Amino acid sequence: MNYLVFGATGNIGARVTQRLIEAGSRPSVFxxxxxxxxxxxxxxxxxxxxxxxxPSPSLAAALDGVDGIFLLTDGPNLPDQDRAISSAALQAGVRHIVKLSTLDVLTGIGTGPWHAAGEVAVRDSGVPFTFIRAAGFMSNALSWSHPIRNEGILHSSTGEGRIAFIHPDDIAAVAATVLIAREHDNQTVVITGPEALTYKEMVTTISEAIGTSIDFREISDQQAYADAVEWGGEGPYVDALVDIWRAVRQGRLDTVTEGVRRIIGREPLSFTQWVAENATSFA
Ligand SMILES: NC(=O)c1ccc[n+]([C@@H]2O[C@H](COP(=O)([O-])OP(=O)(O)OC[C@H]3O[C@@H](n4cnc5c(N)ncnc54)[C@H](OP(=O)(O)O)[C@@H]3O)[C@@H](O)[C@H]2O)c1
Known part of the structure; x- marks a missing residue:
């Protein structure tokens, strides 16, 4: 099988590429x-x-000779990108598209509608697919490093709500397994971390790992929006984030699934482990 990875220079795509290499293949990267x-x-x-x-002839050229795709696209234009890639993939004779999607497709929260439309585009292309609907990433917590390092505080509008963040290595392991084994064609797999935690519990884990106390302060949606706009600017990403934080607070994103264990045969990695690997980002 010849694989082509989209998003290979990013958080998840780089890990998927690495796993394909370790499995003995020589993937292509777009x-x-x-x-x-x-x-x-x-x-x-x-x-x-x-x-x-x-979009340019580069897409058709990139797909030449490809059997399997890891499809990672992002942002409000991702449905168009997924459509362009999957229809070009059909023309090129690609046999399998593994799309990284989001758990939020189920709730329509945050980026869910973008990925829902992306999934439709891939499904419509007729190329066999696997959709990986992932929970929020543990690596999202890296955005807390600045306030924790500089002020010893995390402000959040998530209240007592819980979410089962997933380790990026688990997402990559699932994606590589699904690509290589081809046992989940035309299926949707839903993957989360091992347990749903409050942001306060996650902050306590970071605090214990770095040996420094961290204050957790609840803020309103309005304040969370204003803070996010300060570093991210106005736009659909910030709107999506504030949506997600509100949904966490409302208990709408506390799903925990057996997906990781079912696909790769071991328990998903814990937030404590992720923090141990990334403690220097917070100290
Ligand atoms: N964060 C979460 O909690 C969460 C949860 C579920 C699903 N997701 C989904 O996960 C995906 C993000 O994954 P990630 O964290 O790995 O993202 P990331 O680290 O930001 O990587 C994005 C990748 O896409 C590439 N890219 C961006 N624009 C491109 C373009 N116009 N043409 C070609 N390549 C382009 C980037 O290339 P450069 O290196 O050149 O920038 C990079 O390789 C999104 O689909 C998101 O909705 C996220």
Missing amino acids: VRNAMKAQSLFGDRVDIRRGDLDT
């Missing part, structure tokens, strides 16, 4: 920055340059 890809993977991948914001 990237806009070849130097970045080279510094991550050396000569162990084939680099196919292109930019999804400017």
Whole structure:
């Protein structure tokens, strides 16, 4: 099987690429920055340059000879990107598309509607697919490092609500397994971390790991929006984030599934482990 990875220079795509390499394949990566890809993977991948914001012949060329795709797209335009990629994939004779989607497709919260439309586009293409609907990533907690390091505080509008963040390595392990084993064609898999935790509990775990107390303060949705706009600017991403935090507080995102264990045969990694691996980001 020849694999092509989209988003290979990012958080999840890089891990998927690495796992495909470790499994003995030489994946191709569709990237806009070849130097970045080279510094991550050396000569162990084939680099196919292109930019999804400017659809061009690069997409068709990148898909030449490809059997399986790891599809990672992002942002409000992702349905169009998923449609362009999956219809080009059909033309190119691709046999399987594994799309990273989100658990929020089920609730319509945050980025859920973008991915729901992306899933429809992939399904409509007729190429066999697997949708991986992932819970929030543990790595989202890296955005807490600045206030924790500089002020010893985390402000959050999530209240006592819980969410089962998932370790990025588990998402990559599931994606690589599904790509290689082909046992989940035309299925949707829902994956979460091992337990639903409040933000306060997660902050306590970070505090214990770095040996410094961290204050947890609840804030309103309005304040959370204002804070997010300060670092992210106005736009659909910030709107999606505030939506997600509200849904966490309302107890709408506390789903825990057996998906990781079912697909890769071991329990999902804990938030405590993720914190141990990333403690220096918070100290
Ligand atoms: N965070 C969560 O809690 C969560 C939960 C469920 C699902 N998700 C989904 O996970 C995905 C994000 O994954 P991630 O954390 O791995 O993202 P990431 O680290 O931000 O990586 C994004 C990747 O996409 C590439 N990319 C962006 N725009 C591109 C373009 N126009 N053309 C070609 N490549 C482009 C980036 O390339 P460069 O290196 O050149 O920038 C990078 O490789 C999104 O679909 C999101 O909705 C996230």
